[in-house]
Amino acid sequence: MHQDVTDLRNFYYRSTLGRAAQQHIRNNLIRMWPEAKGQTVVGFGFAAPLLRPYLAQARRVIALMPAPQGVMPWPAGQPNVSVLSEETEWPIETGHVDKLVVMHGLEVSEQPSELLEECFRVLGPGGRVIFVVPNRSGLWARSDRTPFGHGRPYSQGQLEAQLKRHAFLPEAHVNTLFQPPSTRRFWLKTGTSWEKLGRRFSMVMAGGVLMVEATKRVQMPAGPGVHAKAPSRLKVLEGLGAAKPETARLGD
Numbered sequence: 001m002h003q004d005v006t007d008l009r010n011f012y013y014r015s016t017l018g019r020a021a022q023q024h025i026r027n028n029l030i031r032m033w034p035e036a037k038g039q040t041v042v043g044f045g046f047a048a049p050l051l052r053p054y055l056a057q058a059r060r061v062i063a064l065m066p067a068p069q070g071v072m073p074w075p076a077g078q079p080n081v082s083v084l085s086e087e088t089e090w091p092i093e094t095g096h097v098d099k100l101v102v103m104h105g106l107e108v109s110e111q112p113s114e115l116l117e118e119c120f121r122v123l124g125p126g127g128r129v130i131f132v133v134p135n136r137s138g139l140w141a142r143s144d145r146t147p148f149g150h151g152r153p154y155s156q157g158q159l160e161a162q163l164k165r166h167a168f169l170p171e172a173h174v175n176t177l178f179q180p181p182s183t184r185r186f187w188l189k190t191g192t193s194w195e196k197l198g199r200r201f202s203m204v205m206a207g208g209v210l211m212v213e214a215t216k217r218v219q220m221p222a223g224p225g226v227h228a229k230a231p232s233r234l235k236v237l238e239g240l241g242a243a244k245p246e247t248a249r250l251g252d
Helices: 005-014 016-032 048-054 112-122 156-165 185-189 191-200
Strands: 040-045 060-066 082-085 097-103 123-134 168-176 209-216
Touching (some): 016 123, 016 168, 048 097, 112 123, 123 156, 156 209, 168 191
Parallel strands (some): 097 123
Antiparallel strands (some): 123 209
């Protein structure tokens, strides 16, 4: 079930813990996608907090917000680029998106398969998508004080298997939000240190959020296809090895 846009806005823009979470997730996104010059960048769910670095360089930025969640104007103080849309019917032409970010979209969707099909549809050749979901093994999925405590959390294997079933090819993954989802001053002040420690020991530490990057898998054409007809060989040398025909003798 989708959360209300007001609750999401208050967490990411008006709480210290939410602003810290926004910064850590966005920093990882920038490491994975350092630039988007001249490209079309789209966010779905509540991905707006992650898209600001691309506003100045991308050809176009769109923040799609599903109808069950609600929409808010974004970005503040600039021309609005947020759009209210149906969860599985986006107002975007097929194959026009270069980069897609889905946050607070997949894990709360009641139609995850149809949502993934829509993600596949809008991505263009060479397009990439990053799914940001609660990590099943992390602390954030166990606390309903944050948006990541709602919906279905994923393990890396579960998410990648679901993406493969919908013709996506997982390319990279990142764990983030290693600090506990606590508003206590100690955890908030040491959040950056926890992130550095978590990236270094990610094999033994579970981050609260999983980020998986994927591309569209190009399918081979179905059916027997068209068989190319091999050109016939030149018959210049044909008959050299055959017996010579008898010539008619005069008088016969």
